[in-house]
Amino acid sequence: MGAGVCINFVSPRPGVRVLAYDLAIGLPTLAFLVFLAWGLKSSLRKLQRSRSHIMATYYGFLWGITVLNLFRCILQMVQTGSSHATSWNVLWLLTRFGMIALEASVVVYLLQGYVASGRQALLNTVIVSGSAALLETLVKVLYIFALHVPLFLYDPSGDMRWSKWSFWMLHGFAAVLCYAALLVLPFTQWRELLPAKASFYRYAVCMLTLYTTMAVGSILVGSKLAAGYCVFGVAVWLYYASYPALMYFTFLAEFFADEQLDIDLLYYSEMRDAGCFDDAYDDSFA
Numbered sequence: 001m002g003a004g005v006c007i008n009f010v011s012p013r014p015g016v017r018v019l020a021y022d023l024a025i026g027l028p029t030l031a032f033l034v035f036l037a038w039g040l041k042s043s044l045r046k047l048q049r050s051r052s053h054i055m056a057t058y059y060g061f062l063w064g065i066t067v068l069n070l071f072r073c074i075l076q077m078v079q080t081g082s083s084h085a086t087s088w089n090v091l092w093l094l095t096r097f098g099m100i101a102l103e104a105s106v107v108v109y110l111l112q113g114y115v116a117s118g119r120q121a122l123l124n125t126v127i128v129s130g131s132a133a134l135l136e137t138l139v140k141v142l143y144i145f146a147l148h149v150p151l152f153l154y155d156p157s158g159d160m161r162w163s164k165w166s167f168w169m170l171h172g173f174a175a176v177l178c179y180a181a182l183l184v185l186p187f188t189q190w191r192e193l194l195p196a197k198a199s200f201y202r203y204a205v206c207m208l209t210l211y212t213t214m215a216v217g218s219i220l221v222g223s224k225l226a227a228g229y230c231v232f233g234v235a236v237w238l239y240y241a242s243y244p245a246l247m248y249f250t251f252l253a254e255f256f257a258d259e260q261l262d263i264d265l266l267y268y269s270e271m272r273d274a275g276c277f278d279d280a281y282d283d284s285f286a
Contacts, residue, residue, distance in 0.1 A: 006229035007154065010236055019077065026073035028241040032248075033066050043256050054109070054122050055255055058102075062252070065098040066244050085153060089144055092152040093137055099243060101133035103207075106251065107178065110200070111193055136171075143167060165222035168232070172215030179208040203250040210235050 036043075047056045072091040079087065109125040143149040149163050182204045185194055194200065214235035220228025 006233045007159070007226070010229045010233045022073040022077045024237055025240045026070060026077075029066060029070045029073065029244070032245045033070060035245075036063060036066065036248075039256065046256055052118075052255075054118060055252065057122060057126070058105075058247075058252060061098070061102050061105075062244055062248060065095070065102060068095050068098060069240060069244070085150075089150075089152060093140060093144075095240075096140070097133050097137045099239075100136055101129050102247065103243070104132045105129035106247065107182065110195065139167075160221055160224050162222045165218045169215050169218035169222065172211045172218060172235075175211035176208060176215060179204045179211065183208065199250050203246065206246060210238055214239075 043059065047059065068091075072088075072095050075091060076088060105125045108128045109121060112121050112124060140151055143151055143164075147163070149155075149161075149167070151164060151167060155161070155164065182194065183201065185191060186201075214232060217228045217230075217232025217235060220231055222228075
């Protein structure tokens, strides 16, 4: 992969149509959206029976992020004028806000363990993850619109400057520390906070590897090495093209595919409709 191709892939430029960039992210996103739509009816039926506010929130959020990501790719393909930089930045900010909120919510929710009830855990998760995503978005807004550092787009006046790539380096290192801590946690006295599921730790390893690649690529680009664009580009592509699917198959697929759970939920729904459970019991399924 040539450095020029990698530059266009990592930092798209308004006024320059880069179909390879948009298609590389847009096609996997479209495929996952079709997958979600294919199972929509059965998924909604299971969510209705379970009345799980947590699963419903994650499922709805996943739909929103996937649609927004696809819309961003389509908009970049049809808007080729250099005057569209603002709309591109806004869509990037919205997409990143949603993905960071979703990513942070997974960690926040799991770290609560069994301390909070279903609804309380969901409320805590939304507040903490939403606040973290909002804070990062505000920092990006400051960089882009106040300091005129184009974090998402190519900077014709000097794209390899540290004012841009130090942000992505620090962002990558912060995420690396977070996921490394999650992988170390099972060997400490707080190991019971996290689920004893191999799929979660595979997820953490994937995210740790992705952010390590992103941080290394940022350092290389900031050091004026064009090859860093290719390293960073791999991480960017994996994040936008595959994170929603990774999140789904790690945390939601088992819930929607469990046939025994279908039977249990149907039985519970019939008993609930018959008035056999009180509100306090219902809260345990939230």
